[in-house]
Amino acid sequence: xxxxxxxxxxxxxxxxxxxxxxxxxxxxxxxxxxxxxxxxxxxxxxxxxxxxxxxxxxxxxxxxxxxxxxxxxxxxxxxxxxxxxxxxxxxxxxxxxxxxxxxxxxxxxxxxxxxxxxxxxxxxxxxxxxxxxxxxxxxxxxxxxxxxxxxxxxxxxxxxxxxxxxxxxxxxxxxxxxxxxxxxxxxxxxxxxxxxxxxxxxxxxxxxxxxxxxxxxxxxxxxxxxxxxxxxxxxxxxxxxxxxxxxxxxxxxxxxxxxxxxx
Numbered sequence: 468x469x470x471x472x473x474x475x476x477x478x479x480x481x482x483x484x485x486x487x488x489x490x491x492x493x494x495x496x497x498x499x500x501x502x503x504x505x506x507x508x509x510x511x512x513x514x515x516x517x518x519x520x521x522x523x524x525x526x527x528x529x530x531x532x533x534x535x536x537x538x539x540x541x542x543x544x545x546x547x548x549x550x551x552x553x554x555x556x557x558x559x560x561x562x563x564x565x566x567x568x569x570x571x572x573x574x575x576x577x578x579x580x581x582x583x584x585x586x587x588x589x590x591x592x593x594x595x596x597x598x599x600x601x602x603x604x605x606x607x608x609x610x611x612x613x614x615x616x617x618x619x620x621x622x623x624x625x626x627x628x629x630x631x632x633x634x635x636x637x638x639x640x641x642x643x644x645x646x647x648x649x650x651x652x653x654x655x656x657x658x659x660x661x662x663x664x665x666x667x668x669x670x671x672x673x674x675x676x677x678x679x680x681x682x683x684x685x686x687x688x689x690x691x692x693x694x695x696x697x698x699x700x701x702x703x704x705x706x707x708x709x710x711x712x713x714x715x716x717x718x719x720x721x722x723x724x725x726x727x728x729x730x
Contacts, residue, residue: 490534492543494567494568496528496533497543497547497567497568498568498571499528499531499533500524500528500533500535500540500543500544501547501568501571501572501575502571503524503527503528504524504544504575505571505574505575505578507520507523507524508575508578508579509579509582512579512582517541518537521537521538521540521541522537524537524540525537525539525540528540547568547572548572550566550568551566551568551569551572551573551576554566554569570656570659570660573652573656574656577649577652577653577656580645580649581649584642584645584646584649587642
């Protein structure tokens with residue numbers, strides 16, 4: 468479906484059952500949704516009861532004032548994962564810029580990879596690792612599974628390519644490489660957020676300077692108006708004084724004439 472010049476499969480803007488049309492997700496609503504999904508990401512990875520988790524997210528969305536069902540939330544997540552994977556596959560900055568939630572999705576998957584690396588380093592039981600790798604294997608999120616499988620395959624490939632009789636050293640070296648890559652991604656994310664923060668701060672400073680200049684102009688205009696009012700008031704008082712003096716002189720002259728006539 469073509470929406471806003473970009474091809475999308477987002478069910479949030481498709482017609483529902485019986486011709487019902489879903490309300491389009493706003494950018495802020497999607498960000499709130501991703502924040503809720505990130506909070507439960509580890510739980511999603513550790514359990515297969517995804518339906519209950521999506522109902523929890525739908526309830527939280529309703530508490531925020533968004534009218535979304537569990538199915539809508541799940542479909543929205545699948546669409547976001549698909550778009551994120553498309554950006555990852557293409558590795559094109561322009562495409563990532565067109566996806567406003569790329570950084571949020573990258574943060575979720577980076578945190579997930581970090582948990583996997585920790586489990587690998589700590590030697591978590593194979594059953595727990597298997598549940599992590601299944602990633603809610605109810606066929607709801609196949610793209611997520613491919614993402615973690617990619618990391619796991621990378622671990623296995625690196626291990627098998629190592630030679631020598633010290634497997635612990637091989638694992639440690641492999642983990643160091645992946646951790647270095649993870650840190651690079653984190654630094655890239657932090658750099659992007661810092662650029663956004665600096666741009667917003669610069670915009671705020673520019674607006675503040677413009678506001679101060681406007682206030683200064685208004686203050687100068689007010690001082691000029693006050694000065695004009697004082698000058699006009701002084702001129703009025705001078706005129707009143709002259710008028711009063713003329714009136715006193717006229718009255719005095721009139722009294723003098725009356726006296727002279729009486730004499």
